[in-house]
Amino acid sequence: MKLLLLTLFAFAQASVHAEDIDSVLKQKLDFFRVYPMESMPVQENRAQIELGRRLFMEPALSGNRNISCMACHHPMKGMSDGLPLSRTEDRKGILKRNSPAVFNLGRPGHPFMFWDGRVHFEASTKTFTTPEKNLSKEITDVMTSALSAQALFPMVSMEEMKGKSGENEIADAKSNQEAWERIVQRLKNEKIEGRGKSYSELFLQAYPETPVQKINIGHVAEAIGRFESEQFQSTGSPFNQYLKGNTEALTLSQKKGLLVFMDRGCIACHQGSELGLNTFFASVGVPQWGAKPMQKDLGRGDINNETFRKLFFRTPSLLNVGLTAPYMHNGAFATLRDVINHYSNIKNSIETFSVSETTRTSLPVEVEVLNDQGSKSEIFRSVVAPFLRNGLNLSESEKNHLEAFLKEALTDPNWVPANSLVERPKNH
Ligand code: HEC
Ligand code: HEC
Structure with missing residues (x-):
């Protein structure tokens, strides 16, 4: 079922006008069974x-x-x-x-x-x-x-x-x-x-x-x-408002980004109202780095001897992703734009990955990138879907819309730090 969706994503990509984008989106959201989320009932105890x-x-x-x-x-x-x-x-x-x-x-x-x-x-x-x-x-x-x-x-x-x-x-x-x-x-x-x-x-x-x-x-x-x-419930994103029928909740650019998200196959893994899939492990070719001496992180491959899932990690929900930089299981990417560029050309991303000087100096220990040729090709070969391995080659405008969608449309105002009323902890 999950893999079926991986191949089904190639939906008709007709050019879309502002007037009918809402009806096109509605069709596709229905097709991918993306429904609005409600908050859970209050617990009694x-x-x-x-x-x-x-x-x-x-x-x-x-x-x-x-x-x-x-x-x-x-x-x-x-x-x-x-x-x-x-x-x-x-x-x-x-x-x-x-x-x-x-x-x-x-x-x-x-x-x-x-x-x-x-x-x-x-x-x-x-x-x-x-x-x-x-x-x-x-x-x-x-x-x-x-x-x-x-x-x-x-x-x-x-x-x-x-x-x-x-x-x-x-x-x-x-x-x-x-x-x-x-x-x-x-x-x-x-x-x-x-x-x-x-x-x-x-x-x-x-x-x-x-x-x-x-x-x-x-x-x-x-x-x-x-x-x-x-x-830690979060159901207040503009995206969820949009799913509930408020077509004003998203800007045109965010809507176009949602379209890119579906047309380019992100939705194959990041599914449903949370744009994630807790039960689905996959590799999207994230470069590896960490404290020296660097030990390869096999992710799911280390659990229950699931060696066929080497370098696989859980597909995270993307709600509030604009608030949670850096990204991926090892924080390899500092910004959403970096993530988008990675997906656009995974081969190149693995080839050219480095840790910025600012990051290095902010860390209490020395770090290194796993960048011997063997490891790099192992990471690339582990990428689950051919369409990702081939490179999505997103255009600049696709990248911009996708970024607007991820960064703004998925952010629940209740969790934006400036709006937060939660007391700070005593430590740190
Ligand atoms: C084959 C399944 C799959 C596809 C397709 C996919 N992702 Fe992912 N995504 C994942 C997995 C698995 C991770 C975690 C990878 C890791 O940490 O090594 C992830 C991580 C992310 C993250 C980081 C989230 C965080 O909290 O760190 C973002 C953002 C993201 N994906 C966006 C996208 C976008 C945008 C697309 C389409 C261009 C896309 N994904 C396509 C499976 C997928
Ligand atoms: C030193 C920092 C640190 C502390 C302290 C910490 N965590 Fe975490 N937490 C992490 C990291 C890093 C991970 C990811 C580890 C992994 O996946 O291997 C994580 C994972 C989690 C997850 C899993 C989230 C998911 O999507 O899978 C939950 C839930 C969580 N922590 C709750 C807690 C709770 C509850 C406590 C206190 C009892 C706690 N954490 C203390 C750093 C911390």
């Missing part, structure tokens, strides 16, 4: 959401009490961190991946988390597949989504939140299970600043049927997941 909100901003979740989830998923940075590659918790190193925005991940159709989908939830059988093979039933029984299960892992990642052994009791734990138990223990003893309340009280309010001694890391993760699901 408010105490759980409030607990999740606290935890999302809680530095005590990190071994050295120096970083919270929000540091890397910040409302002032489009729910990302504005960096090509995220910083380690001590700020002295860099991770190998770009921090993704976390919009709309609680909606149906998001069973995979992370760029390589290494956290997965199969709802029909209620099974979790994660990097932790021994996730106990007490923990999995509490969680209801991939989004919740994801939250378990930054806490036990040395680079993201845990810190190095010798630095704190969580990093000294011998297993993930033990580290999670110590985090829960720490939280239960933790007072919440300025509120005269402790987490034990919040746990009791959020999970009234569970005695506090039975609270485990699953309860922590589930509260975070529920909070993220509700808080």
Whole structure:
């Protein structure tokens, strides 16, 4: 089905006049089954959401009490961190991946988390597949989504939140299970600043049927997941208004960009109202770079021995993409124009990729590009669709319209930093 769409995109490309562009767009949007999105119903357990909100901003979740989830998923940075590659918790190193925005991940159709989908939830059988093979039933029984299960892992990642052994009791734990138990223990003893309340009280309010001694890391993760699901919804883009029938919501240039997006096959992978496809992994030939010595990032190819998916990454949603630069799993491209130029001629993009001096000097470590000929041709050969390998050769005006569409039409005014009323976190 997904691959079928890859070949179907070559829709009649008649030249389009301003007067009839709306009817042409309507036809094509119907054909590709792009429907408007509504916000989700408000969740009933408010105490759980409030607990999740606290935890999302809680530095005590990190071994050295120096970083919270929000540091890397910040409302002032489009729910990302504005960096090509995220910083380690001590700020002295860099991770190998770009921090993704976390919009709309609680909606149906998001069973995979992370760029390589290494956290997965199969709802029909209620099974979790994660990097932790021994996730106990007490923990999995509490969680209801991939989004919740994801939250378990930054806490036990040395680079993201845990810190190095010798630095704190969580990093000294011998297993993930033990580290999670110590985090829960720490939280239960933790007072919440300025509120005269402790987490034990919040746990009791959020999970009234569970005695506090039975609270485990699953309860922590589930509260975070529920909070993220509700808080980080984004349905206010002009694009969504347009889908709902307001033809004034987009400018002519943005409409032409939407047309390019469909006619040139972007829609084959970036599908539906979120212009993404959580269950679809692909390679679009993104050049590789990272901290020296550079290790190739095989993405999906490293999970479950799926070697036939070497260099594949998840197809991200493009909503709010104007707010979340830099782009791709490794932040290889600084601007949307760079992304468009890449798609226009992937071969050339891989051949000529370099890391700018400004980026290099902004990083705490030395970086390198994987640019030996063998790696470059491997990346190029991994590109899934012939029409992408051949190069889209977009014209200047196609590029301009596409950029206008991506940059402006997909941006939800509620998430533009200038409009944000969210308090800044204590750290960073
Ligand atoms: C040091 C920065 C950092 C911190 C702290 C951090 N994250 Fe992330 N987050 C990332 C990066 C980088 C990725 C992508 C990693 C990957 O795909 O391998 C990511 C991925 C995610 C994803 C998956 C998004 C998607 O579309 O697949 C979610 C959800 C998320 N983080 C939530 C959280 C939560 C909740 C916390 C706190 C418990 C947290 N993050 C802490 C950097 C961070
Ligand atoms: C074959 C499927 C496929 C097609 C066709 C495709 N994309 Fe993508 N797109 C992806 C995947 C997969 C990624 C993530 C790649 C990575 O990080 O290595 C991505 C990433 C992106 C990103 C970066 C998003 C972010 O948050 O970092 C943008 C922007 C984008 N694509 C726009 C487009 C446009 C515009 C087109 C058409 C010219 C297009 N895509 C065609 C699969 C596709």
